[in-house]
Every structure is written in structure tokens, then in C-alpha cells.
Amino acid sequence: MVKEIERHGFPVAHMCTVVPISLTVGANRIVPTIAIPYPLGDPSLSKAEEKELRRKLVVKALKALETEVDGQTVFED
């Protein structure tokens, strides 16, 4: 889906936990996330901490979208 949407002209930030799958299917901007059942959260944290974690990940995805890449790029910390 990432690839097909990108083919139509949109940069896509793929936020996912299993990065090797994202690399195999061909996503170009990859943002690694926390865990399979909660990519953008962490139930062991307080609600406020969890939201802060989520905000950091979203900011990273937006940065990825603002970054020129010339091939598959994983946006680590």
C-alpha cells in the first residue's frame, strides 16, 4: 500500500515495528515504532508519558517527510 500510494505522487512515511518487512515491500521513508500490538504507544507508561512518546514518533515521521531521500531510508533516533 505504501508503494502504491507513493507511485501516485505522495511521499509516505511508513510507521511500523517490523522494519525488515517494510524494507522488503519497498517503503522509502521508514520510521520504526514500539511494538506490534501498539506501534504508537506503550501501555506500561502513564497516559501523559505515552502521549509524549507518540508525539516524538509523529514528529519523527513528519521530519522524514520533510527529508529528501534517494533510496530506502530508516529514520532511527
Place this chain on the structure above:
Amino acid sequence: MPRIVHYINQFFAQIGGEEKADIKPEKRDGFVGPGQALNAALGGAGEIVGTVICGDSYFNENLEAVSKEVLEMIRSFKPDIVVVGPGFNAGRYGMACGAVAKIVDEELNIPVVGGLYEENPGLEIYKRHGYFVATGNSAASMRTAMPAMAEIVKKLIAGETPTEGYVLKGLRQNYFAPERGSKRAVNMLLKKIKGEEFVTEYPMPVFDRVDPQPAVKDMRKARVALVSSGGPVPKGNPDRIEASSASKFGKYSLVDIVDLDSTNGETAHGGYDPVYANEDLDRVLPIDVIKEMVAAGQIGSLHDFWYSTTGNGTSVANSKQFAKEIAEELLRDDVDCVILTST
């Protein structure tokens, strides 16, 4: 009697479903679950001496460390052959089967036999590390998968190199050809010119890659859209998106939502433990944070809808079609960029 070790997940070990997908690796003597059918199909040619089990989520979230742990458990049984799966079209299970094949192939130098569906990403990534039988996409094909895997195991036990019945590993093997390369190439060319059939010695791999689109210049002016393959849907799953092998995607308004919680959202996805997503769906689709950032001017604007489907077991053809339809809607609304979340 040749010794076989079998790797399976928590589901096939009958420990539990998604709620047990986070269990750590463990080993048991003898066969467990589908190992019984494998033992039977081997007809005494070999025997499963031990089974190693791990939860699919736990494995994928700790890929390297768990691979090593599983390797030591496998090594402790002193196997001659390792069998993984079959994992059919289960994404995380396929990745685990593949990762086990890789580390066994590299560290123990013994053959690995497995079974995966052709679209399982684990197959594409790890096929060169084992003899993987092409199975159907669900456990309904266990009846044909296990005997096919057993056939390969029997060949290996007999000291033969299997030459068919598995997905090509993509490895080159040296051999002596009667004619030198330049002559073979010219012969091929002559056949081609004459319009005759010829067989290439080096088929080109098919890369379906899309070049990265240019970056967004200024996020404060950009229009962002949200898409997910993690199955986030309004409470009650109004479109009845299937829990796996989705035949459709949903389109849902986020105009009146500032925060997802257990009253307005849930996941339709059947491929992971839904407890956390059902408690707070922002964990899959970060609407709370995105809305705040739009309000604060950090994001220009937001497309009024989110699009969702379930990515587990969903065919590549369906996924492409969904994404095409979604992209066409985004084009009509002058969207600039997309955040796509996956579980």
C-alpha cells in the same frame, strides 16, 4: 535415526492465540502439534527429537536476541535437520520461521526445511536459507504442506540434494558446461534473432520499486492524510472489515474526533492482540497528537478522512487496489503527504 528439531509458534503449540503471542522461547522433548503429522509422514525415516516454540510478537520484536536464544535451544537437541512451520501466510510467523532458518543455516550448517505461502514476506527475505515448500495461504492447506515438507526431509535423510518441490533459493551453483560462455551467449543470440526459443542462464530479478517522492517543503503548509493497515475503525466496525484477508478498506471521517479511546474506536485486525488498540486506538492511529499539531500550526491541515484495512493475510493484489483507490481520493483533495501506520 536422524534427529529433527521442529520450530513452531505459540498458536500451533496450542498454548494460545494472540493473547499469548508475547511468550518467550521454550523447548520441549519430542513433537508438539503439527509435528505429529510430520513424524507420521516420515514413516520412521527420521524422528522429531525436540520442538522449540516462541510467541510470534515476541520473536519479531526481539529478532536478533531471540534468534540466538532459539538457536541454542535447537543446538541442545543435536539435530541433523531443522524443520520450521509451516507458517502459511502468517506474517510474523513467516518472519520467525525465516529467521530461524537463517541462523541455523549460518551457525549450525545443517539443512532447514519449511513451508510458506508465496506472498509471505518471510519467504522473500529468507528463502536462500532453507528448502521452503510453497504452501496455501492458510492452515487449511496443512494436509498438503506437511507431506510435501516430509518429502524434502526424506530426500535429505537419504543423502540426496532436493532439486524440486521447493521455492528456488536464488543461489548460484557452479557446474562445468561443455561449451564456454562466449559461445553459449552467441548461440543464444542467434536463436533469438531467428525467433527460436532459448533459455537465459541468468534471469533478471524483478524489482518492483517506486522512487521516493520529493520531500514536503514546509510541513506548516502541508496537507497530511492518515492511512493504516492495522485495522483502526470506528467502534463497532461499521463496514465489517474482515479480521484477516481483507476484501475492502474503510473510509472514516475524523472531523469530529480529537482523541480516540475505547468508546469511539477499535481495531478490526485479527493478527495481533487487540487489547491495547481497543483501549486506546491512538496507539495505532495517532489522531490525538496529529490534531494537536494541526491546531498548533505545526501541520498545515489534515485530510478529513482516515483510511483503514487489515494487512494480515491480505493479498498483494487487493492491497494495491485499495491503495490506488485511496491515492485517487487523496489526489482530489490536494493532499501533500501520507503517514501510513502498520502493526
